[in-house]
Amino acid sequence: MFMPKPPLDHRDSLPNNNNNNCSDVCRRHLFLILCSMLKVPDHQVAGHRAGDGKLGPLIDDSGKFYKPIQSDGRGSKEVAFYTSVSSYTNIPSHIRRFFPIFHGTKLIEASDGSGQQPHLVLQNVFSGYLNPSIIDIKIGSRTWYPQASEEYIQKCFMKDRETSSLALGFRISGLQIESKGSAFWKPDRKLIRKFTAEEVRLVLRQFVSSNSSADSGVDPDCTFVSTVYGGSGGILAQLLELKEWFEHQTILHFYSCSVLMVYGKESVVKEASSGAEVKLVDFAHVFEGNGVIDHNFLGGLCSLINFISEILTCSDVHTAKASLQDPKNYCYTNCDTQN
Amino acid sequence: MFMPKPPLDHRDSLPNNNNNNCSDVCRRHLFLILCSMLKVPDHQVAGHRAGDGKLGPLIDDSGKFYKPIQSDGRGSKEVAFYTSVSSYTNIPSHIRRFFPIFHGTKLIEASDGSGQQPHLVLQNVFSGYLNPSIIDIKIGSRTWYPQASEEYIQKCFMKDRETSSLALGFRISGLQIESKGSAFWKPDRKLIRKFTAEEVRLVLRQFVSSNSSADSGVDPDCTFVSTVYGGSGGILAQLLELKEWFEHQTILHFYSCSVLMVYGKESVVKEASSGAEVKLVDFAHVFEGNGVIDHNFLGGLCSLINFISEILTCSDVHTAKASLQDPKNYCYTNCDTQN
Numbered sequence: 001m002f003m004p005k006p007p008l009d010h011r012d013s014l015p016n017n018n019n020n021n022c023s024d025v026c027r028r029h030l031f032l033i034l035c036s037m038l039k040v041p042d043h044q045v046a047g048h049r050a051g052d053g054k055l056g057p058l059i060d061d062s063g064k065f066y067k068p069i070q071s072d073g074r075g076s077k078e079v080a081f082y083t084s085v086s087s088y089t090n091i092p093s094h095i096r097r098f099f100p101i102f103h104g105t106k107l108i109e110a111s112d113g114s115g116q117q118p119h120l121v122l123q124n125v126f127s128g129y130l131n132p133s134i135i136d137i138k139i140g141s142r143t144w145y146p147q148a149s150e151e152y153i154q155k156c157f158m159k160d161r162e163t164s165s166l167a168l169g170f171r172i173s174g175l176q177i178e179s180k181g182s183a184f185w186k187p188d189r190k191l192i193r194k195f196t197a198e199e200v201r202l203v204l205r206q207f208v209s210s211n212s213s214a215d216s217g218v219d220p221d222c223t224f225v226s227t228v229y230g231g232s233g234g235i236l237a238q239l240l241e242l243k244e245w246f247e248h249q250t251i252l253h254f255y256s257c258s259v260l261m262v263y264g265k266e267s268v269v270k271e272a273s274s275g276a277e278v279k280l281v282d283f284a285h286v287f288e289g290n291g292v293i294d295h296n297f298l299g300g301l302c303s304l305i306n307f308i309s310e311i312l313t314c315s316d317v318h319t320a321k322a323s324l325q326d327p328k329n330y331c332y333t334n335c336d337t338q339n
Numbered sequence: 340m341f342m343p344k345p346p347l348d349h350r351d352s353l354p355n356n357n358n359n360n361c362s363d364v365c366r367r368h369l370f371l372i373l374c375s376m377l378k379v380p381d382h383q384v385a386g387h388r389a390g391d392g393k394l395g396p397l398i399d400d401s402g403k404f405y406k407p408i409q410s411d412g413r414g415s416k417e418v419a420f421y422t423s424v425s426s427y428t429n430i431p432s433h434i435r436r437f438f439p440i441f442h443g444t445k446l447i448e449a450s451d452g453s454g455q456q457p458h459l460v461l462q463n464v465f466s467g468y469l470n471p472s473i474i475d476i477k478i479g480s481r482t483w484y485p486q487a488s489e490e491y492i493q494k495c496f497m498k499d500r501e502t503s504s505l506a507l508g509f510r511i512s513g514l515q516i517e518s519k520g521s522a523f524w525k526p527d528r529k530l531i532r533k534f535t536a537e538e539v540r541l542v543l544r545q546f547v548s549s550n551s552s553a554d555s556g557v558d559p560d561c562t563f564v565s566t567v568y569g570g571s572g573g574i575l576a577q578l579l580e581l582k583e584w585f586e587h588q589t590i591l592h593f594y595s596c597s598v599l600m601v602y603g604k605e606s607v608v609k610e611a612s613s614g615a616e617v618k619l620v621d622f623a624h625v626f627e628g629n630g631v632i633d634h635n636f637l638g639g640l641c642s643l644i645n646f647i648s649e650i651l652t653c654s655d656v657h658t659a660k661a662s663l664q665d666p667k668n669y670c671y672t673n674c675d676t677q678n
Binding site: 250299 | 638
């Protein structure tokens with residue numbers, strides 16, 4: 001097994017920890033062994049980040065993702081979800097593949113140096129990609145659930161109204177788009193949070209483009225649109241599979257859950273196959289459906305599907321009409337006149 | 340033209356009105372002529388009702404429905420909707436048929452005796468039915484729109500949480516179900532407002548049953564389920580047509596808008612055809628979609644569709660297994676094990 005160097009933030013944070021009964025020498029020894037296997041993920045776009053003494057997820061080189069089990073109840077709810085989801089025999093296998101594989105829970109040295117803490121052990125969904133382009137999209141116009149406290153409801157209610165959640169039925173929570181080799185365009189989260197509908201549309205086009213995303217003056221060329229979004233194995237087809245399930249499933253409601261979209265530009269260029277994948281992540285607020293479909297998730301998912309469908313359709317229009325050089329035909333403005 | 344007697348509530352309300360410049364004799368004359376043509380609808384299940392000196396809609400015998408144009412802005416917004424909808428050439432005709440036909444606006448004697456008031460003149464969607472069974476379902480888990488005042492948002496927010504809107508993505512606003520001839524079961528609106536998911540499920544089964552709906556001890560027999568909900572022209576097929584449009588249309592967002600479902604039991608018995616129809620009504624809160632689908636309406640519509648699909652599926656299961664007399668097979672409990 002490849003043994004990477006322990007990340008600096010782990011070694012730095014060790015001496016300040018006094019939370020367990022192991023001797024300092026013993027702890028240091030254990031820590032160095034564990035750290036030699038665990039590291040801060042390179043490709044995390046949303047959620048709490050490890051590093052600088054902060055608690056966040058870690059990965060190893062065998063394709064596993066270690067997510068700290070948050071102590072405020074959310075962690076245990078997510079564990080309950082992963083534990084119970086295998087018992088739902090009525091979730092078909094073609095839907096199960098959208099959930100990261102669950103490898104149980106494990107006590108590991110936490111990234112904030114607070115000693116051994118319980119972690120969810122999950123599939124690292126990015127481990128198969130060299131330089132993955134990733135978008136994390138929180139689905140649903142409403143991220144709060146009826147059972148929540150009034151304080152939590154009001155907090156989410158505000159955030160849903162401030163972000164694109166209310167208008168679009170989803171919001172982008174994080175993203176990185178490969179620009180040159182291992183360089184990424186990774187806009188600040190505060191910027192992402194303020195995305196308007198037009199900016200979301202632009203980013204979803206930049207995601208499948210070969211030209212620079214960081215330069216706002218450059219029109220995305222949508223070079224990879226048909227390979228990444230289109231085709232029988234593309235992102236749109238996967239989202240439509242999910243939609244078909246959400247139209248009928250009444251067993252689970254997913255609040256504040258994200259759709260991850262990931263692919264590797266190199267694969268598209270070298271193998272003419274994007275390896276594009278859709279995954280569902282973040283299940284700290286999943287509740288029983290009690291015989292009702294998750295109309296909040298479904299509505300948002302359909303909205304995302306429509307954005308992506310339009311980009312695909314517009315790209316066809318754009319390609320076909322490019323020679324006319326008529327700006328009205330360009331999909332960034334709006335080519336949706338068939339409705 | 341058939342000239343029905345003026346309704347009592349009109350004649351009673353006349354002498355108290357002093358709001359226009361017409362002399363009493365002139366007004367009485369005009370009023371009697373108008374009233375001989377206009378009457379309070381027999382089959383109104385939701386919204387403001389005319390009668391007892393109150394402002395509400397009226398109908399005539401030519402199949403027209405006169406809806407007072409509310410002065411608080413909602414009326415003018417609904418007029419704007421009906422006026423502009425004909426200009427949306429990208430609304431296909433198979434979708435247009437879900438909107439009541441618009442015959443313009445007209446000054447008529449208002450039902451509250453306040454003199455001549457502007458009214459929307461619409462198709463009376465119940466005029467073709469002798470004793471229609473009707474359900475009015477307000478679609479969307481959220482009845483407020485982002486542009487509304489904070490006071491209005493909070494009012495709707497409360498109501499959505501108190502009713503089934505939040506949980507189901509829709510709420511029943513009113514209903515009448517024919518029980519014997521021209522007798523109807525028409526539960527009180529306060530009762531309807533408190534419907535739980537199970538009660539909504541029950542009512543949607545009672546709607547297509549031949550046995551008494553008023554007696555809560557009687558299990559609905561779902562006699563008419565395949566004719567009313569099922570079939571190529573049934574309610575489910577019509578709702579699916581609407582859904583297909585809402586998955587793509589980004590031109591209009593419908594807040595606090597209702598789906599009306601109507602049919603006549605007599606037609607089913609005599610003609611083996613229910614004449615079941617779906618209509619969209621109440622457009623006081625319709626806004627431009629600005630390139631985004633109406634995920635709020637779509638989510639709620641999909642939820643309603645799932646309720647009705649389950650009743651259809653369960654009825655098949657019930658029919659097939661009735662001889663086993665196993666109460667677990669009975670669809671009211673839950674036959675949704677395929678998800």
